[in-house]
Amino acid sequence: MRVVVQKFGGTSVRDFESRDRVTEWVTTAVSEGLSPVVVVSAMGRKGDPYATDSLLGLMKGLPEATPREKDLLMMCGEIFSATVMAGHLRLHGLSPQVFLGGEAGIITDDRFGDAQILEVNPTALRTALLEGKVPVVAGFQGKTPAGQFTTLGRGGSDTTAVAIGAALAVEVVEIFTDVDGIKTADPRIVPDARTIAHLDYDEVFQLANLGARVLHPRAVEIARQFSVPIRIRSTFSANPGTLVVGGHRAMDPWAHRDPDHAVTGITQLEDLVQFLVRSPTGSPPDWPYRLFSALGDRGVSVDLVNLFPDHAYFCVPGQVAPATEETMRHLDLPYDYWTERAKVSIVGSAIQGLPGVVGRIMSALNQHQVEVLQSSDSHSTITLLLKRSQMETAVTALHHQFGLGTKEGLV
Ligand code: ADP
Numbered sequence: 001m002r003v004v005v006q007k008f009g010g011t012s013v014r015d016f017e018s019r020d021r022v023t024e025w026v027t028t029a030v031s032e033g034l035s036p037v038v039v040v041s042a043m044g045r046k047g048d049p050y051a052t053d054s055l056l057g058l059m060k061g062l063p064e065a066t067p068r069e070k071d072l073l074m075m076c077g078e079i080f081s082a083t084v085m086a087g088h089l090r091l092h093g094l095s096p097q098v099f100l101g102g103e104a105g106i107i108t109d110d111r112f113g114d115a116q117i118l119e120v121n122p123t124a125l126r127t128a129l130l131e132g133k134v135p136v137v138a139g140f141q142g143k144t145p146a147g148q149f150t151t152l153g154r155g156g157s158d159t160t161a162v163a164i165g166a167a168l169a170v171e172v173v174e175i176f177t178d179v180d181g182i183k184t185a186d187p188r189i190v191p192d193a194r195t196i197a198h199l200d201y202d203e204v205f206q207l208a209n210l211g212a213r214v215l216h217p218r219a220v221e222i223a224r225q226f227s228v229p230i231r232i233r234s235t236f237s238a239n240p241g242t243l244v245v246g247g248h249r250a251m252d253p254w255a256h257r258d259p260d261h262a263v264t265g266i267t268q269l270e271d272l273v274q275f276l277v278r279s280p281t282g283s284p285p286d287w288p289y290r291l292f293s294a295l296g297d298r299g300v301s302v303d304l305v306n307l308f309p310d311h312a313y314f315c316v317p318g319q320v321a322p323a324t325e326e327t328m329r330h331l332d333l334p335y336d337y338w339t340e341r342a343k344v345s346i347v348g349s350a351i352q353g354l355p356g357v358v359g360r361i362m363s364a365l366n367q368h369q370v371e372v373l374q375s376s377d378s379h380s381t382i383t384l385l386l387k388r389s390q391m392e393t394a395v396t397a398l399h400h401q402f403g404l405g406t407k408e409g410l411v
């Protein structure tokens with residue numbers, strides 16, 4: 001049996017016509033002698049009746065639901081979607097079988113809303129495949145060993161797909177979405193961003209982790225661990241999209257180390273809050289230790305930490321800013337903060353320290369009067385903190401500066 005996983009995102013299962021396109025992809029796989037496992041997200045996007053946000057909206061004006069109840073509510077979206085999708089497959093002569101995440105063998109811990117997959121037991125899926133059925137799995141959800149239902153965090157259907165792909169040792173996991181693959185920037189900001197044909201896990205992880213919504217970072221982690229090839233492509237076009245596999249594209253990746261070819265893509269993340277903390281006068285020098293361990297104990301992960309002897313800068317996502325403030329007040333640390341911050345990252349394997357790259361970044365930003373508030377870098381990333389209002393300008397300017405667009409076609 002040659003098994004593949006085909007995952008379809010919200011816009012791909014949004015309406016009758018798009019679900020018919022999905023059916024064509026599944027039918028094509030079957031006619032090629034493949035055994036597909038279909039994984040679906042909730043139908044549509046924010047505003048559509050059965051999308052995740054709409055389901056959460058049902059609780060508006062009511063007391064805050066418990067995390068477990070929120071998961072029960074949210075997971076319904078994928079159940080609706082899987083059941084309706086099964087109807088479409090049946091209409092076209094296939095034999096679907098619907099699976100909840102737990103029934104498909106996705107076992108998670110009990111962190112409701114952001115559960116981590118502990119293991120996948122693919123026995124039931126394998127049995128269905130051997131019977132010639134097409135499993136249709138509700139994405140984004142799992143079950144704890146004690147039988148409680150959980151969800152995997154927003155974007156988690158990608159993780160469902162890759163985890164099942166790993167457990168069944170499939171040939172490829174195909175992630176179908178509303179764009180032609182992973183692009184050199186978010187096409188909503190840069191319309192002429194180019195689709196990247198091949199990427200390795202590290203680059204995709206950096207892109208996903210630094211904001212490129214197109215693939216869930218945890219899905220990339222699992223794919224890397226189990227060497228599962230992923231293809232990201234559009235449900236609505238024949239473009240082969242992006243193939244993500246291990247290893248480098250060139251035998252000697254260092255051979256192309258020049259600033260014209262070093263950058264893979266530009267990403268952005270918004271809704272960050274920047275903090276400046278000062279050491280209280282006369283306090284012992286252990287204040288950074290007390291601060292960051294207290295934040296860690298509250299589950300607040302900090303980013304862009306710049307430490308100095310008597311002050312520190314760092315950033316947190318907007319939703320944990322209140323908890324961060326509370327921690328600092330509790331520790332009696334004087335602080336300032338600024339909302340409406342965004343970070344823009346330049347991703348490329350081995351760009352750190354490559355002569356010319358930082359100069360080019362600064363030249364592009366300077367031309368457009370973009371002010372850099374903080375920065376950090378790693379082997380394959382350079383991240384800049386900016387005012388949210390300058391985010392789009394910066395992404396567009398950097399994309400152009402490194403010749404990444406279809407018009408420029410340098411890489
Ligand atoms: P799905 O519901 O299919 O999972 P998502 O909305 O999660 O779709 O991901 C697809 C979206 O990701 C695209 O519509 C696009 O706006 C956004 N995106 C952000 N960065 C990138 C990028 N570098 N390449 C492609 N798409 C990107």
Ligand code: MG
Binds near residue numbers: 009155158214215216
């Ligand atoms: Mg997604």
